[in-house]
Amino acid sequence: MKAPQPRTNMSNALPLEQRAEAARRAGHMLARAPGQLRTAALLKLAQMLRTNRDALLLANSQDVLNGESRGMAASFVDRLRLTPARIEQMAVAIEEIAAQDDPVGRIESEVIRPNGLRVARMRIPLGVVAVIYEARPNVTTDAAALAIRSGNAVILRGGSDAQHSNTALGHLIEQSLVASGLPPASVTVVEDPSRDVMLQMLQLADHIDVVIPRGGEGLIRFVREHSRIPVISHYKGVCHVYLDAAADADLARRIVLNAKTSRVSVCNAAETLLVHETIAPTLLPLVADDLLAAGCTLHACPQTLALLGARHGIVAATEDDWTTEHLSLDLGVRIVKDLDAAMDHIATYGSSHTEAIITDSLRAAQRFTTEVQSSCVMVNASTRFADGGELGLGAEIGISTSRLHAYGPMGAEGLTTLRFVVTGTGHIRT
Amino acid sequence: MKAPQPRTNMSNALPLEQRAEAARRAGHMLARAPGQLRTAALLKLAQMLRTNRDALLLANSQDVLNGESRGMAASFVDRLRLTPARIEQMAVAIEEIAAQDDPVGRIESEVIRPNGLRVARMRIPLGVVAVIYEARPNVTTDAAALAIRSGNAVILRGGSDAQHSNTALGHLIEQSLVASGLPPASVTVVEDPSRDVMLQMLQLADHIDVVIPRGGEGLIRFVREHSRIPVISHYKGVCHVYLDAAADADLARRIVLNAKTSRVSVCNAAETLLVHETIAPTLLPLVADDLLAAGCTLHACPQTLALLGARHGIVAATEDDWTTEHLSLDLGVRIVKDLDAAMDHIATYGSSHTEAIITDSLRAAQRFTTEVQSSCVMVNASTRFADGGELGLGAEIGISTSRLHAYGPMGAEGLTTLRFVVTGTGHIRT
Numbered sequence: 001m002k003a004p005q006p007r008t009n010m011s012n013a014l015p016l017e018q019r020a021e022a023a024r025r026a027g028h029m030l031a032r033a034p035g036q037l038r039t040a041a042l043l044k045l046a047q048m049l050r051t052n053r054d055a056l057l058l059a060n061s062q063d064v065l066n067g068e069s070r071g072m073a074a075s076f077v078d079r080l081r082l083t084p085a086r087i088e089q090m091a092v093a094i095e096e097i098a099a100q101d102d103p104v105g106r107i108e109s110e111v112i113r114p115n116g117l118r119v120a121r122m123r124i125p126l127g128v129v130a131v132i133y134e135a136r137p138n139v140t141t142d143a144a145a146l147a148i149r150s151g152n153a154v155i156l157r158g159g160s161d162a163q164h165s166n167t168a169l170g171h172l173i174e175q176s177l178v179a180s181g182l183p184p185a186s187v188t189v190v191e192d193p194s195r196d197v198m199l200q201m202l203q204l205a206d207h208i209d210v211v212i213p214r215g216g217e218g219l220i221r222f223v224r225e226h227s228r229i230p231v232i233s234h235y236k237g238v239c240h241v242y243l244d245a246a247a248d249a250d251l252a253r254r255i256v257l258n259a260k261t262s263r264v265s266v267c268n269a270a271e272t273l274l275v276h277e278t279i280a281p282t283l284l285p286l287v288a289d290d291l292l293a294a295g296c297t298l299h300a301c302p303q304t305l306a307l308l309g310a311r312h313g314i315v316a317a318t319e320d321d322w323t324t325e326h327l328s329l330d331l332g333v334r335i336v337k338d339l340d341a342a343m344d345h346i347a348t349y350g351s352s353h354t355e356a357i358i359t360d361s362l363r364a365a366q367r368f369t370t371e372v373q374s375s376c377v378m379v380n381a382s383t384r385f386a387d388g389g390e391l392g393l394g395a396e397i398g399i400s401t402s403r404l405h406a407y408g409p410m411g412a413e414g415l416t417t418l419r420f421v422v423t424g425t426g427h428i429r430t
Numbered sequence: 431m432k433a434p435q436p437r438t439n440m441s442n443a444l445p446l447e448q449r450a451e452a453a454r455r456a457g458h459m460l461a462r463a464p465g466q467l468r469t470a471a472l473l474k475l476a477q478m479l480r481t482n483r484d485a486l487l488l489a490n491s492q493d494v495l496n497g498e499s500r501g502m503a504a505s506f507v508d509r510l511r512l513t514p515a516r517i518e519q520m521a522v523a524i525e526e527i528a529a530q531d532d533p534v535g536r537i538e539s540e541v542i543r544p545n546g547l548r549v550a551r552m553r554i555p556l557g558v559v560a561v562i563y564e565a566r567p568n569v570t571t572d573a574a575a576l577a578i579r580s581g582n583a584v585i586l587r588g589g590s591d592a593q594h595s596n597t598a599l600g601h602l603i604e605q606s607l608v609a610s611g612l613p614p615a616s617v618t619v620v621e622d623p624s625r626d627v628m629l630q631m632l633q634l635a636d637h638i639d640v641v642i643p644r645g646g647e648g649l650i651r652f653v654r655e656h657s658r659i660p661v662i663s664h665y666k667g668v669c670h671v672y673l674d675a676a677a678d679a680d681l682a683r684r685i686v687l688n689a690k691t692s693r694v695s696v697c698n699a700a701e702t703l704l705v706h707e708t709i710a711p712t713l714l715p716l717v718a719d720d721l722l723a724a725g726c727t728l729h730a731c732p733q734t735l736a737l738l739g740a741r742h743g744i745v746a747a748t749e750d751d752w753t754t755e756h757l758s759l760d761l762g763v764r765i766v767k768d769l770d771a772a773m774d775h776i777a778t779y780g781s782s783h784t785e786a787i788i789t790d791s792l793r794a795a796q797r798f799t800t801e802v803q804s805s806c807v808m809v810n811a812s813t814r815f816a817d818g819g820e821l822g823l824g825a826e827i828g829i830s831t832s833r834l835h836a837y838g839p840m841g842a843e844g845l846t847t848l849r850f851v852v853t854g855t856g857h858i859r860t
Contacts, residue, residue: 028803032800111822117811119821122799124833124837126834127833209833210834230660230832248856250856251855251856254856254858255856255857255858257858258859259858262858262859262860365853369552369851370535371462373458374849375849376849376850376851376852377849377851377852378852378854379852380853380854380855380856380857381852381856381858382857382859384858384859385854385857385859386852390543390547391543391549391850391852392549402639403554403556403557404556404640404660404834404835404847405847407848407849408849408850417833417835417837419837420805420806420816420821420838421806421807422806422807422808422809422816422821423810424810424811424812424815425681425810426678426680426681426684426810426811427685427810427812428687428692428811428812428814429688429692429812429814430692
């Protein structure tokens with residue numbers, strides 16, 4: 001591979017609408033192609049990421065340098081930066097997706113009606129999926145791989161900050177498709193990441209079936225407001241950990257620390273800790289010490305303040321704290337009367353993303369998993385597992401916090417739907 | 431039951447937004463209620479339809495008389511009219527829905543990740559569903575029953591022409607919920623069917639999760655245009671029957687006649703007949719005779735005109751005919767070169783509703799069912815089976831011709847989604 005250059009091939013010079021039409025046609029071909037060709041393209045792509053590692057790092061370093069010279073925040077640069085380890089992770093995710101059962105054309109169920117009619121449901125792709133995202137280059141390969149696996153064409157519009165990285169990745173994706181006999185327009189990397197182009201894209205309701213925005217709340221609100229195409233997204237993750245009366249202390253301490261501090265800038269990090277009042281006096285001081293030692297600031301309810309006392313790192317919680325996605329070492333802490341009060345708090349302030357209960361009570365776990373309304377509910381596990389890779393999807397193309405079409409992290413199956421295939425022997429309706 | 435009167439109970443006097451909030455709360459309770467209570471409410475409702483048959487017929491006769499005195503079209507009066515047989519069909523549909531497996535809380539899959547984390551998918555309701563429809567009173571009980579089965583609250587806004595019928599049915603639904611210990615606000619029958627109230631309803635994005643409009647294309651476009659809530663719908667059914675080269679002649683004749691003429695006013699009636707050119711000379715004259723004898727007008731392509739000759743009931747097809755949902759005894763007829771040409775025609779002019787192939791060729795059937803993009807694909811069966819009841823859903827709350835969330839007729843399962851339930855033993859993410 002040559003040092004990556006912005007591509008100037010013909011398809012890329014076409015207007016967006018024509019590229020979307022080409023994506024539609026490519027999607028039809030992709031959906032009809034044998035699953036083994038799509039698997040081959042994925043394995044080829046994983047291999048190419050490894051063999052072109054240095055060129056990818058070079059392209060990425062241009063983006064990183066540009067970002068730093070423009071004074072980009074360190075957390076943003078961190079999301080943008082590729083390393084040999086991250087490229088390896090991207091390749092492994094693609095290989096996991098390649099190893100998944102092929103969903104396209106799979107018969108999910110068949111019933112025989114009393115009149116002998118066979119009614120089956122066949123899994124089919126959605127069609128053309130657009131993904132709008134910000135700095136993380138791994139989204140480019142994750143989304144492309146999930147789309148290829150599920151027989152969908154995908155249009156990828158990454159942020160301008162990652163333009164060189166995405167161009168280089170798009171070139172590898174194109175080569176892997178062509179090498180496997182699949183249409184290169186199956187994956188379109190939009191190389192003009194201007195807002196104008198995004199607005200154009202959001203009007204193409206005849207050519208794009210669904211838009212998945214990934215990024216900050218501002219981006220997602222912008223997309224929702226301007227899109228004529230259905231949008232699947234989540235605004236934020238205000239994730240809760242609830243320490244039940246029957247929580248194991250060691251397990252609780254380990255999980256709270258992990259959920260809050262293992263990576264603060266992500267949507268599945270915990271933002272609020274709820275503690276059953278009977279266990280608070282013994283457990284909460286220990287948990288608070290762990291968190292304070294890790295540098296956290298606790299936004300405490302009055303009862304928590306009274307229990308822990310005025311100390312460095314403990315402030316009084318405001319009403320706003322309960323709905324805030326801090327994305328920092330800040331954590332709301334509230335003592336609640338019982339499981340119902342905890343679930344009421346989550347229903348009132350939560351974001352339908354991910355909630356965890358720490359308990360040894362089967363009854364409490366059952367009630368929590370049944371009654372809490374969020375897209376991911378964890379029992380004795382960190383909220384940080386709400387992630388396509390960790391849940392076995394290989395990667396995620398997005399997360400949905402509304403229940404239409406998909407709920408929670410979306411993998412290849414989330415990019416498909418079921419249709420009816422009915423077989424008779426001359427059946428007519430009387 | 432007393433002679434049905436417009437209800438004036440307190441809940442009905444509340445503004446729509448407060449009723450929608452009450453529906454949300456009722457939905458939460460309904461979703462948590464044991465499945466057997468929801469089953470009991472359904473069986474009670476079926477029973478009450480039968481025992482209150484005469485009162486329902488009386489209420490309906492008011493609507494029918496009002497409609498006739500306003501000069502309503504006969505086909506509209508037909509859809510509006512209840513008969514003892516239709517009430518019995520409504521009761522049977524409710525009983526079929528009651529007999530279905532309860533989807534709420536069902537674990538659909540569980541995988542154990544390499545780290546021991548158990549990742550399950552639990553089926554849960556969508557929340558609050560609004561249905562906007564026109565004259566057919568059976569939609570009221572079908573939609574209520576599917577919502578109750580699937581743990582969703584439902585807000586039903588029928589047409590003003592069916593107001594007395596729907597009020598009477600709403601009263602029975604309320605009683606059956608109360609008799610089973612379920613919140614009556616689970617099913618809200620909106621008794622002010624003005625356009626203003628519909629517009630209000632379509633703004634309640636915080637309280638209603640999905641809107642399903644059912645009716646003519648005008649109503650559906652109006653809802654799509656004005657709704658701030660996601661809409662699931664279909665505009666029209668331009669359904670095709672394709673007679674393959676390997677079609678059995680008797681079977682083809684029987685199915686074409688059924689698909690076109692058994693009920694012309696419905697969306698799953700055939701609107702276009704495609705015939706493989708090698709079988710057209712022998713088969714098409716027979717099929718055409720059947721259709722002409724049944725009073726059809728055939729809108730024929732030039733090749734068909736040449737084959738059948740100028741006869742009464744045969745006119746030249748225009749380009750518009752291929753996209754028209756006639757809802758009458760009119761049928762487009764086109765001779766095509768082969769299976770690919772038939773599928774191209776469907777891809778170009780179709781509405782993603784329902785297509786049938788008549789063939790004895792396994793290869794042709796496989797290609798047709800895999801490659802045609804519509805929500806229902808039939809092999810050797812009439813398009814008229816594209817119906818929730820016929821497909822085993824008991825009834826349908828709507829039909830989707832776009833692939834987001836649902837595709838084709840939607841039953842109870844179509845009103846649910848899957849969320850992640852993850853169980854660990856203290857798992858943290860490293």
